[in-house]
Amino acid sequence: MTRLLEIDHVSVGYDGTTVVHDVSLALNTGVIGCLLGPSGCGKTTLLRTIAGFEPASAGRVLLDGQVVSQAGWTLPPERRQVGMVFQDFALFPHLTVAENIAFGIRGQSSRARRERVTELLRLIGLPDYGPAYPHALSGGQQQRIAVARAMAPRPRLLLLDEPFSNMDVELREGLAREVRAILKQEDITAMLVTHDQNEAFAFADRIAVINAGRVLQWDTAYNLYHKPIARFVADFIGQGRMLTGTVRNKHEVETELGTITGRIPETCQPGDPVDVLVRPDDIQPDDSSPIFGEVMEKAFRGANFLYTLRLGSGDTVLCLAPSHANYALGERIPLRLGFNHLVIFPRQTGPAMVS
Numbered sequence: 001m002t003r004l005l006e007i008d009h010v011s012v013g014y015d016g017t018t019v020v021h022d023v024s025l026a027l028n029t030g031v032i033g034c035l036l037g038p039s040g041c042g043k044t045t046l047l048r049t050i051a052g053f054e055p056a057s058a059g060r061v062l063l064d065g066q067v068v069s070q071a072g073w074t075l076p077p078e079r080r081q082v083g084m085v086f087q088d089f090a091l092f093p094h095l096t097v098a099e100n101i102a103f104g105i106r107g108q109s110s111r112a113r114r115e116r117v118t119e120l121l122r123l124i125g126l127p128d129y130g131p132a133y134p135h136a137l138s139g140g141q142q143q144r145i146a147v148a149r150a151m152a153p154r155p156r157l158l159l160l161d162e163p164f165s166n167m168d169v170e171l172r173e174g175l176a177r178e179v180r181a182i183l184k185q186e187d188i189t190a191m192l193v194t195h196d197q198n199e200a201f202a203f204a205d206r207i208a209v210i211n212a213g214r215v216l217q218w219d220t221a222y223n224l225y226h227k228p229i230a231r232f233v234a235d236f237i238g239q240g241r242m243l244t245g246t247v248r249n250k251h252e253v254e255t256e257l258g259t260i261t262g263r264i265p266e267t268c269q270p271g272d273p274v275d276v277l278v279r280p281d282d283i284q285p286d287d288s289s290p291i292f293g294e295v296m297e298k299a300f301r302g303a304n305f306l307y308t309l310r311l312g313s314g315d316t317v318l319c320l321a322p323s324h325a326n327y328a329l330g331e332r333i334p335l336r337l338g339f340n341h342l343v344i345f346p347r348q349t350g351p352a353m354v355s
Contacts, residue, residue: 003065004029004189005050005157010059010069012042012049018057020046021213027191027206032183034192034204038236042213044161047193051084051159052077063157083155087162089146091134097121097145098130104153120148123182139167140175147179151186158183158190164199176202197237209233225279226341234277234343239306241317242275245344253344256311257283257291257335262342277343280306280320285327286336293317295331309333 005027012020020042027033035043048054050061052074061069063082068075083104091100101117108116121127124144134142143163150158163179164172176199183190194200200207201221208218209232216230217223228234245255247268253260255276268274283293293309296316300323307319307327319335327333 002029003027004031004063005033005191006060006062006065007046007050008060008062010046010049010056010061012045012054013057019213020049022059023213023215024059025208025215025218027189029189030184030187031205032180032190032192032203034194034200034207035210036194036197036200036207037210038195041210043193043210045213046210047159047161047191050157050191051082052080081153081156083150083153083158085143085146085150085158085160085163087165089134089142091142091146091149093134095133096130097126097132097134097137100134100145101149101152104149106153116152120152123185124148125178140171143167143175144179144182147182151182151188156189158188160190160192162193162195164194164196172196172199173202179203209236211236226343228277228343231345234345238279239318240277240279241315242345243278243315243317244313244347245274245276247272247274253342256313256315257317257337260337260339260342262339264342264344268344268346273347274344275347277345278317278337280318282337282339283309283317283319283335284338285319285321285325285333287334289334289336291335292332293319293335295327295329295333298327298329307333309335 003026007023007025010023011018023046035046037043045054049056049069055074056069056071058071060067063080068080098117101120102113105113105116121130126141164175167175180203192203207221207224208215209224211232217233224233224237228237234240243255245253247264247270248254249270250264251261253274253276293311295307296310297308299306303323304320305323307321308316309319310316
């Protein structure tokens with residue numbers, strides 16, 4: 001696979017304040033990426049720098065090996081062959097759906113434009129909506145039209161800025177999967193900005209977790225969940241709690257829930273206090289276990305309950321259990337650990353250590 005987008009030690013600032021710090025990552029052709037983080041973390045600023053709307057104060061942005069941004073010089077957005085899908089759709093209300101999609105197509109005959117519009121309407125599942133106007137469409141339909149319009153000129157890179165944030169929560173993930181399938185069918189390389197991890201997981205092949213303007217981890221969703229390399233990533237991705245532990249030797253950590261076995265990095269010495277990341281799926285009810293947790297909270301999830309359990313020390317952990325095991329508030333559940341990945345942090349500070 002060829003590298004389409006390269007962000008090389010890019011920083012971006014306003015009025016002397018740096019909001020994106022020394023970011024480096026690369027996106028191969030046909031891959032869908034995501035910039036994920038809380039509000040104000042710099043993810044939209046970085047996306048706008050890729051698009052050419054914001055200048056880089058340091059580093060370089062390259063498309064197909066060509067520098068398009070560097071300190072002191074920026075190639076204009078209209079010359080980058082980059083498509084953009086905005087949060088508010090930005091459809092033209094006075095134009096039909098077909099006219100909206102055709103708007104960005106330049107240098108082609110009327111027949112070629114019509115064929116491209118017909119092709120895209122079929123691709124997004126709205127083949128009969130060409131004569132309609134945007135106000136007659138649902139939010140999900142309008143978003144698919146906005147994506148089709150951005151795809152119409154066949155950009156080499158498609159950028160999406162919080163495109164599903166105006167949707168109901170239950171619709172976001174489904175629409176993200178739909179749009180992903182459309183982009184994959186067209187073999188379009190794309191970068192999404194979102195604060196919603198479920199949306200990111202449904203949409204992207206690789207995800208950059210950003211905090212305070214810095215990329216903490218650029219990885220697959222699986223690795224972000226199971227193998228976070230920073231405490232912020234562990235806290236921000238998925239659900240989990242930190243369980244206090246003590247390193248026994250280079251293979252074992254002792255915790256209130258028992259001894260956890262894994263590879264302990266050499267920087268951790270016997271006797272060192274650590275925090276162990278415990279996900280809800282790392283803990284299972286087990287009638288044969290001598291270790292108990294008291295049910296403090298429970299949330300029904302259909303097939304599962306998510307329990308908040310208080311241990312004897314007062315620490316709390318989460319447990320995802322099948323819903324046919326309906327434990328009452330205040331009930332004590334026998335527990336066992338079922339780890340596949342050991343993630344530990346020096347107590348309260350420092351990088352993650354993963355095995």
